[in-house]
Amino acid sequence: MSNTQSRVCVIIAARNAARTIPAAIASALREPEAAEVVVVDDASTDDTAQVARAADDGSGRLSVMRLDINKGPSFARNAAIAGSTSPFISILDADDFFLEGRFRRLFASADWDFAADNIMLIRDDAATDVSKVVAPPFSADPEFLDLERFVEGNISRRRVQRGELGFLKPVISRAFLERHGLRYDESLRLGEDYELYARAVARGARFKVIRSCGYGAIVRADSLSGRHRTLDLKRLADADLALLKIDSLPETSKAVLRKHERHVRDKYRLRNFLDVKAERGLASAAAYALASQSNLIPIVRGVAADKLEALFRHAGLTSKRQKVPPMRFLMAANAATAEN
Incomplete structure (x- = not known):
């Protein structure tokens, strides 16, 4: 797929993310396919918006929107989708980052409407300089998710490390969203990604997943997903x-x-x-x-x-808390062979 065809708008919904957002923005601007990077400051009480603007690399690709009232990630993402034009959309959480070459690997073929890759989950106290994190050499092993496989992959189990497929951060075809009138459900502040992906697959989206890794997620004990109402x-x-x-x-x-x-x-x-x-x-x-x-x-x-x-x-028969490894991956993967 050509660079013109693979233009991506990276959307970062942020609330009180001044500490982490510079690294997120830098990882997006590092990707040549990122034609737009749109930060939506969702009524932060810190200086998220100012810090985001200071992360601009001068290429003219970064824009920062600010909401005066906290509306949640679905509203923020929909606002960014409405205010952008690139043919593809990629969601990046404000405390996460892209690994270099992510979009190049995802755009190696054009047989999809949604394309996601593996996620490197890094415990917050084990995180170092994210700009130096390198993608592990995993085989792509592509597969397409049907609705049954996707929904079943979002049922969590007690005392099992979380790995729901709703955590995936696919690149999304704007044309598919427009054709089916799809947007994030703004009534949801939990599972909004799951709902959009499920609805898209139900409408016939070709949801491709590769096992090679291009997205880094910092796992925090105080994350929003752990504080839902x-x-x-x-x-x-x-x-x-x-x-x-x-x-x-x-x-x-x-x-x-x-x-x-x-x-x-x-x-x-x-x-x-x-x-x-x-x-x-x-x-x-x-x-x-x-x-x-x-x-x-x-x-x-x-x-x-x-x-x-x-x-x-x-009684000492189990650990006091589930041990979270310093690093793990959302999906099991195989090491790349020389042919890859």
Whole structure:
């Protein structure tokens, strides 16, 4: 694909990211395919916008928008999409970075509407100079995700390192978004990437994944994804119900969507039970749990699992907290051979 055809708008939604955003911007501007880098400061209370402007390399590709009211990443990304023109869109979180040559590898073929690569997950206390991080020599091993594989890949499991496919950061064809009228769901502040990707694949998007690595993500204990509200879980489960209304979906796709919806809804019910208990006491929480079997079963299972895990920790049978390695990868990959 030619440089003209592979022009990318990199979108960075940022809130209170003054410490990390210079490295994110620098990694985007380093990529020759990045024709636009749009930072949307989502009502930061620090000097994110000023720091972002100071990271300009003088090429004229960087622009910074500022929102006066915090609207969330979906709104910020949609604003950047509306204010940009490049034929491809790439999302970069404000504390993450691209590895050099990322777009060159993704644009090596043109047989996709969404194209994502592997993610290097680096623990925040193990992060060094991200500008010197080099992509590991993994084989591309390309595959295309169908809806069943994608949705199933977003069901997390207790005591398993998180690796949901919704964490992928694909390059997205603007033409596909326009053709199907797709944008980020601004009611979501959790799972907004998952919802957009799932809806796109349901509409026929060719979602290509390669195992070679081009995206670096800093894993922080205080990340936004770890601080979601109980209501965010309910809205994500409701988003699955909306996806189920797409008439063209085969029954196999609907079955896995229902499974994901139940998975998220059960998390919501447990969290809501704990919220009610904290706010109104055990009697009110018990009334909520006993209101229906749909409430009771996930609440009993969740509370029992939490209590059992705490008991095992107290007895020294498990570690006090799940160990996070200094570096890991979202998807398992094979070392590249000489032919690659």
